[in-house]
Amino acid sequence: MSKSYNAVELIRKKRQKESLSKEEIEFLIQEYTADRIPDYQMSAFLMATFLNGMNNDEASAFTKAMLYSGTVLDLSEIPGTKVDKHSTGGVGDKLSLILAPIVAACGVPVPMISGRGLGHSGGTLDKLESIPGFNVNLNLDDYRRVLAKHKMVLIGQTEEIAPADKRMYALRDVTATVECIPLIAGSIMSKKMAEGIDALVLDVKCGDGAFMKTVEDATLLAQTLVSIGESFGKQTIAFLTNMDQPLGYKIGNWLEVEESIDGLLGKGPDDIMEVTHVLAGTMIYLGKKASSIQEGIQKSKASIADGSAFAKFRDIVIEQGGDVRFIDHPENYPKSAHVSEFKADKDGYISKLDAFSFGIAGLELGAGRKKKEDRIDPTAGIVLEKKVGDRVSKGETIFRFYTNRPEALDTVHELIAKAVTISMIGPKQPQMVSHKIDKNGIMPFNL
Numbered sequence: 001m002s003k004s005y006n007a008v009e010l011i012r013k014k015r016q017k018e019s020l021s022k023e024e025i026e027f028l029i030q031e032y033t034a035d036r037i038p039d040y041q042m043s044a045f046l047m048a049t050f051l052n053g054m055n056n057d058e059a060s061a062f063t064k065a066m067l068y069s070g071t072v073l074d075l076s077e078i079p080g081t082k083v084d085k086h087s088t089g090g091v092g093d094k095l096s097l098i099l100a101p102i103v104a105a106c107g108v109p110v111p112m113i114s115g116r117g118l119g120h121s122g123g124t125l126d127k128l129e130s131i132p133g134f135n136v137n138l139n140l141d142d143y144r145r146v147l148a149k150h151k152m153v154l155i156g157q158t159e160e161i162a163p164a165d166k167r168m169y170a171l172r173d174v175t176a177t178v179e180c181i182p183l184i185a186g187s188i189m190s191k192k193m194a195e196g197i198d199a200l201v202l203d204v205k206c207g208d209g210a211f212m213k214t215v216e217d218a219t220l221l222a223q224t225l226v227s228i229g230e231s232f233g234k235q236t237i238a239f240l241t242n243m244d245q246p247l248g249y250k251i252g253n254w255l256e257v258e259e260s261i262d263g264l265l266g267k268g269p270d271d272i273m274e275v276t277h278v279l280a281g282t283m284i285y286l287g288k289k290a291s292s293i294q295e296g297i298q299k300s301k302a303s304i305a306d307g308s309a310f311a312k313f314r315d316i317v318i319e320q321g322g323d324v325r326f327i328d329h330p331e332n333y334p335k336s337a338h339v340s341e342f343k344a345d346k347d348g349y350i351s352k353l354d355a356f357s358f359g360i361a362g363l364e365l366g367a368g369r370k371k372k373e374d375r376i377d378p379t380a381g382i383v384l385e386k387k388v389g390d391r392v393s394k395g396e397t398i399f400r401f402y403t404n405r406p407e408a409l410d411t412v413h414e415l416i417a418k419a420v421t422i423s424m425i426g427p428k429q430p431q432m433v434s435h436k437i438d439k440n441g442i443m444p445f446n447l
């Protein structure tokens with residue numbers, strides 16, 4: 001660190017829509033990481049950035065400052081093309097838990113560094129930690145060892161990997177500063193470029209339950225992520241995927257592990273499995289174990305059919321200290337103390353389920369955090385009996401809420417009542433994967 005700046009001045013500059021230099025951005029990130037800029041000043045900077053954005057130079061300086069706030073790993077001693085996937089965040093999005101074992105079972109090493117729940121969206125780490133004993137806090141030697149042994153490893157950010165993002169991610173979660181393209185891009189790409197990968201697949205969610213609500217915004221985010229990845233010499237492919245309604249039938253940490261086990265056993269919901277196979281197939285292709293994405297998708301499906309993906313998941317649970325008895329017998333997992341049923345108020349077809357409200361409802365039930373220090377309840381969440389397109393009858397139970405906070409149930413019922421639309425005509429099923437974006441541009445995606 002060479003020059004020193006006044007943090008208040010830098011916040012004021014951003015507030016006044018002036019752009020910051022590379023050195024000023026580096027100063028903010030380095031000083032924040034070193035605890036010399038407090039959370040309240042960083043919160044003000046994040047909000048000013050949220051409101052006024054960053055130009056391309058600022059965004060690139062921001063990503064690099066976050067990346068070099070820690071170690072950039074070199075995994076070249078581990079054979080194979082290392083590929084990871086990252087999602088921009090959704091509701092019921094448990095894809096990482098299914099696709100990492102698929103891809104590893106197909107021979108491609110997957111070094112995966114994931115995040116916790118953010119805003120209304122769930123996080124892979126919180127889901128993994130709902131498996132009793134599962135340790136996401138491996139040190140970097142163990143990270144390498146487990147990856148070399150199993151071709152996969154699932155950890156959270158250590159103090160060494162993009163520590164600036166580790167702290168800022170938690171702060172953004174509770175300061176309403178998540179849905180901002182340069183902040184999301186810096187957060188995702190600093191982690192991903194640090195973890196030692198050769199190639200990356202991005203699942204850019206688009207719709208009511210995503211941080212990007214429109215195809216235009218999601219495309220812009222995808223293009224930003226792809227261009228950062230390629231600028232670091234990593235082959236990067238992004239997909240725009242639908243996030244208007246929750247993915248699958250289960251929301252909440254352990255509930256989503258349960259649904260992932262179903263997916264790995266060949267009993268997963270269609271929407272989940274469609275997106276999983278596209279992303280996994282692309283990872284297998286980028287990992288040079290298939291000559292096309294289509295062939296990768298076939299291999300992905302075969303790893304579910306022959307049991308190798310599930311076996312890989314069991315192996316990693318055991319290796320990382322998780323109690324595999326709950327993977328083999330999920331029915332034995334402790335239940336939340338309260339279950340409340342939500343019933344349809346008329347006959348018809350479900351035509352809309354606002355994913356964002358389901359995410360917030362999950363949070364109210366205890367599946368997410370409202371403050372940094374909040375503890376997650378692994379058993380809390382929502383089971384959907386019906387989804388968009390399903391026929392329902394008045395009085396029929398369509399959702400079940402699981403919680404240890406009975407005082408939250410009234411709020412959750414009110415929230416969900418506004419999130420469901422029942423119509424007389426059945427809607428069209430949404431296309432789950434709409435576009436592919438890579439260094440050559442954007443293309444509609446058809447299976």
Ligand code: URA
Pocket residue numbers: 087088089115118169178183184185187188
């Ligand atoms: N995932 C991340 O890692 N960071 C974000 O900001 C959003 C999704």
